[in-house]
Amino acid sequence: MRLFANADYKFLEQRKKAYMVSAALVVIGLLSIVLHGGLNYGVDFTGGTLFQIRFAEDVTAADVRGALGEAGFDNLQVQDFGARGEFIIRLAEFLEGADRELQTRVDQQFDESFGAGTYEVVRREGVAPKVGGELRQRAIGAVLISFLLTLIYLGFRFEWRFGLAAIIATVHDIAIVFGVISLLNIEISLPSVAAILTIIGYSLNDTIVIFDRIRENLKKLRRLPYIEILDRSINETLPRTVMTSGTTLAVLLALAIFGGAVIREFTIVLIVGIMIGTYSSIFVASPALLEVEQRSGGVRSKSDRRKVTATAG
Amino acid sequence: MFSGISGRLIAIAAVCLVCLWALLGPSLQGEEGSPLKLGLDLQGGTYLELQVSDPEGVMSPEARTDAADRAREIIGNRIDQFGVREPTIQRIGADRLIVELAGIQDVDRAKAIIEQTAFLEFKIVTDGMLLVERLPMLDSTVVAALGAEALPEEARTEPTQGLEDLFQQPDSGQEEEPEPPRSQLRPLTLLLLDSGEPGVFLVEGPQVETVESYLALPSVKARLPDEVTILWGTETRGVAGKIYHPLYVVDAEPLITGDYLVDAQAIRDPQFGTPIVPFQLTRQGGRIFERGTSRHVGDRMAIILDGKVQGSPPVIRDVLRDRAQIELGTGADLVEAQDIALVLRAGALPAPMEIIEERTVGPSLGQDSIDQGRTALIIGVVLVIILMIAYYRTAGLLAVLGLLIYVLIVIGGLAGLQATLTLPGIAGLILSIGMAVDANVLIFERIREEIEGGKTARTAVDSGFQHALSAIIDSNLTTLITAIILYQFGTGPVKGFAVTLSIGIVASFFTAVFVVRTFMLIWLERRSPTAELRI
Numbered sequence: 001m002r003l004f005a006n007a008d009y010k011f012l013e014q015r016k017k018a019y020m021v022s023a024a025l026v027v028i029g030l031l032s033i034v035l036h037g038g039l040n041y042g043v044d045f046t047g048g049t050l051f052q053i054r055f056a057e058d059v060t061a062a063d064v065r066g067a068l069g070e071a072g073f074d075n076l077q078v079q080d081f082g083a084r085g086e087f088i089i090r091l092a093e094f095l096e097g098a099d100r101e102l103q104t105r106v107d108q109q110f111d112e113s114f115g116a117g118t119y120e121v122v123r124r125e126g127v128a129p130k131v132g133g134e135l136r137q138r139a140i141g142a143v144l145i146s147f148l149l150t151l152i153y154l155g156f157r158f159e160w161r162f163g164l165a166a167i168i169a170t171v172h173d174i175a176i177v178f179g180v181i182s183l184l185n186i187e188i189s190l191p192s193v194a195a196i197l198t199i200i201g202y203s204l205n206d207t208i209v210i211f212d213r214i215r216e217n218l219k220k221l222r223r224l225p226y227i228e229i230l231d232r233s234i235n236e237t238l239p240r241t242v243m244t245s246g247t248t249l250a251v252l253l254a255l256a257i258f259g260g261a262v263i264r265e266f267t268i269v270l271i272v273g274i275m276i277g278t279y280s281s282i283f284v285a286s287p288a289l290l291e292v293e294q295r296s297g298g299v300r301s302k303s304d305r306r307k308v309t310a311t312a313g
Numbered sequence: 314m315f316s317g318i319s320g321r322l323i324a325i326a327a328v329c330l331v332c333l334w335a336l337l338g339p340s341l342q343g344e345e346g347s348p349l350k351l352g353l354d355l356q357g358g359t360y361l362e363l364q365v366s367d368p369e370g371v372m373s374p375e376a377r378t379d380a381a382d383r384a385r386e387i388i389g390n391r392i393d394q395f396g397v398r399e400p401t402i403q404r405i406g407a408d409r410l411i412v413e414l415a416g417i418q419d420v421d422r423a424k425a426i427i428e429q430t431a432f433l434e435f436k437i438v439t440d441g442m443l444l445v446e447r448l449p450m451l452d453s454t455v456v457a458a459l460g461a462e463a464l465p466e467e468a469r470t471e472p473t474q475g476l477e478d479l480f481q482q483p484d485s486g487q488e489e490e491p492e493p494p495r496s497q498l499r500p501l502t503l504l505l506l507d508s509g510e511p512g513v514f515l516v517e518g519p520q521v522e523t524v525e526s527y528l529a530l531p532s533v534k535a536r537l538p539d540e541v542t543i544l545w546g547t548e549t550r551g552v553a554g555k556i557y558h559p560l561y562v563v564d565a566e567p568l569i570t571g572d573y574l575v576d577a578q579a580i581r582d583p584q585f586g587t588p589i590v591p592f593q594l595t596r597q598g599g600r601i602f603e604r605g606t607s608r609h610v611g612d613r614m615a616i617i618l619d620g621k622v623q624g625s626p627p628v629i630r631d632v633l634r635d636r637a638q639i640e641l642g643t644g645a646d647l648v649e650a651q652d653i654a655l656v657l658r659a660g661a662l663p664a665p666m667e668i669i670e671e672r673t674v675g676p677s678l679g680q681d682s683i684d685q686g687r688t689a690l691i692i693g694v695v696l697v698i699i700l701m702i703a704y705y706r707t708a709g710l711l712a713v714l715g716l717l718i719y720v721l722i723v724i725g726g727l728a729g730l731q732a733t734l735t736l737p738g739i740a741g742l743i744l745s746i747g748m749a750v751d752a753n754v755l756i757f758e759r760i761r762e763e764i765e766g767g768k769t770a771r772t773a774v775d776s777g778f779q780h781a782l783s784a785i786i787d788s789n790l791t792t793l794i795t796a797i798i799l800y801q802f803g804t805g806p807v808k809g810f811a812v813t814l815s816i817g818i819v820a821s822f823f824t825a826v827f828v829v830r831t832f833m834l835i836w837l838e839r840r841s842p843t844a845e846l847r848i
Contacts, residue, residue: 002761052678096424096668103421122678124420128669131362142802149794157787191737194799194807198744198814201795205748205788209755212784240751240758247700247754248747251693255743258692260685262354262678263736270744 018283029179042189047129071109082261169285199273206281332725352735357676358415377408390659431656433571441512515557548642568605573598577657579650588650591638599635715829722820735809745817752825770846
């Protein structure tokens with residue numbers, strides 16, 4: 001069996017359309033972020049308390065909200081989670097602070113409203129506001145540093161134009177992924193930052209495989225126009241692109257369906273990101289390389305192309 | 314060439330054996346439990362981050378670090394006595410501690426034990442006159458600080474019949490102070506009711522916060538007498554259907570502190586059945602205590618834990634030496650007494666620690682997660698196996714064999730490095746399986762191209778591996794960079810993701826580039842050299 005053997009699609013001719021698709025995706029995402037009043041930061045980044053609570057009896061989200069209202073909490077979210085009678089509650093307050101007085105208030109109110117022992121707190125995450133601010137800074141730092149190091153690495157392994165094009169494609173992916181996160185109303189938490197960093201890694205991986213082939217073909221097929229080399233490289237690596245994305249998506253789908261509610265959002269972000277990453281390595285990264293080459297006057301000039309020899313294994 | 318293959322096979326076998334040993338060695342040596350260390354999100358447990366609390370900013374950075382280091386030891390002692398298996402306690406940053414407790418049931422109790430400062434002091438209860446004398450001045454200080462309008466209704470009304478308090482304004486106080494109008498407001502005095510005992514006032518339940526806020530005003534603090542300290546008690550008193558909190562006026566200087574304590578136990582008072590904590594002091598502590606109490610026979614002694622007077626201060630009937638007891642009063646249960654005895658034995662924290670981050674997963678959710686993670690992992694791996702064999706046939710089968718070795722290396726690596734498997738870690742594992750497959754796909758696609766380019770089977774395989782290598786190295790290294798950064802910045806679960814991803818990348822590189830290539834070499838040796846290579 002072979003998929004896309006000897007494919008010969010003119011991807012680069014379609015780049016104007018791809019730009020429009022990408023622009024539309026980015027704009028929709030940005031609109032969603034604006035309409036939602038910014039991204040939905042979880043307790044990891046804002047400080048506050050999240051708890052997952054499981055009731056033995058039929059309890060509705062409205063009951064839970066009512067009980068917490070009685071206890072004097074008005075800045076809260078109650079969300080159904082997985083099974084019936086199970087909820088995720090988010091409070092703006094960090095219950096651990098000040099002698100755990102707030103926590104006691106919540107416990108007493110729940111015992112009073114629903115009866116002690118009829119519910120179980122199966123997960124609780126509390127973050128003091130100052131820690132939330134720190135975690136946010138560290139997350140932003142992590143994304144930027146990983147960007148920088150990757151750029152340096154690509155600059156070292158390829159030439160700077162490839163690195164720039166890869167970064168353009170990655171920024172494009174992140175912008176769209178943030179849009180999707182906003183559209184699906186998924187909150188930004190530590191795991192979703194991990195997912196975003198993974199997407200960066202995957203998208204770069206995909207781009208690098210194609211760029212690796214372009215680098216090789218530029219040496220091998222000196223007479224061909226740049227745009228044809230790009231198309232040819234994409235087509236040659238197309239079976240690999242499809243097969244790898246396919247298996248990764250298959251595994252992620254298994255994780256999303258069977259992996260449980262706790263990591264479902266994490267997995268959904270990864271699935272969307274990998275689809276976007278695959279699309280962008282073909283329709284954004286290579287066109288970006290072309291545009292960068294044309295603007296920097298580097299098309300078909302071989303003098304500054306770094307010679308790269310693959311080491312044999 | 315065959316010796317090359319056998320050399321490769323020996324290397325592969327050696328790696329597999331090392332991983333098997335890492336995985337099975339501990340249980341062969343009689344150690345119990347899973348060889349893989351499961352994260353708190355999988356087995357249930359609590360992750361706490363604590364920070365040295367210093368709201369007034371009086372500690373130097375060195376003092377904070379020192380306090381955190383000493384707190385680490387003391388909290389470690391407490392947790393040992395509490396009976397948690399393999400707790401993790403480490404200092405991070407300058408003044409923070411991470412405490413990880415696996416599989417505990419009563420999280421709130423554990424937290425209370427960890428967080429309690431457990432600073433024990435014994436102070437003599439005064440007759441309270443030093444405070445009473447200053448009350449008029451303190452009243453006007455409160456009014457001056459807050460303004461008459463900010464005072465609550467109760468503090469503004471003049472005393473009614475029932476509330477007529479017994480602190481007749483002493484003449485001395487009025488002479489020292491420039492006298493405000495006769496109808497002056499008495500916000501503080503009105504809230505402090507006489508208990509009938511010297512040095513003890515009562516505050517009605519709802520007014521506790523108000524009194525606290527008045528006493529916390531900087532201008533009020535500055536005017537409190539230096540010789541005494543004002544402390545709340547733990548035991549409330551009910552009078553005529555209302556609950557009152559006692560406020561004690563005690564000597565500022567303690568007779569002795571918990572530094573000299575060597576042992577404490579929790580028992581029930583044989584006479585009253587209430588929980589008590591008898592304790593023993595060191596020899597030196599006994600001498601100090603003896604000297605102190607001998608001067609105060611007949612006085613009442615407040616036993617103060619973390620700034621709160623425990624129970625009802627007993628009268629010193631006789632000189633005390635190295636033994637005494639804490640009475641917790643009627644409201645307390647034995648568990649509470651046990652926890653107090655435990656923290657007293659382990660010692661006081663050098664400074665209060667506050668919890669700034671908590672992540673708790675109940676044991677049931679952990680078990681759900683393990684089951685679901687395992688199911689997803691098996692289904693994911695089966696899907697990959699089907700896809701690989703359907704698409705690449707024999708070569709796919711060889712890749713699947715490589716994949717099995719890959720799984721062995723990853724699990725053995727996790728066990729050998731004592732890394733923790735978390736839920737995102739399982740996700741990282743699945744993702745690195747994707748990358749292991751990707752390396753094989755890159756190689757096989759390349760071999761197909763080489764064959765189409767007219768090369769013989771053997772050279773096609775060689776140049777396929779060779780040409781795919783640069784892309785594999787680049788993609789693995791960039792992912793490794795991301796994984797290392799994740800490890801640097803992440804907390805618990807995210808770190809787990811980074812660890813499995815990193816181990817997975819290294820293992821996938823080894824299996825795709827070395828193991829699968831060896832298998833393919835064997836396969837090429839065994840088939841007829843002229844047969845067409847079909848991948």
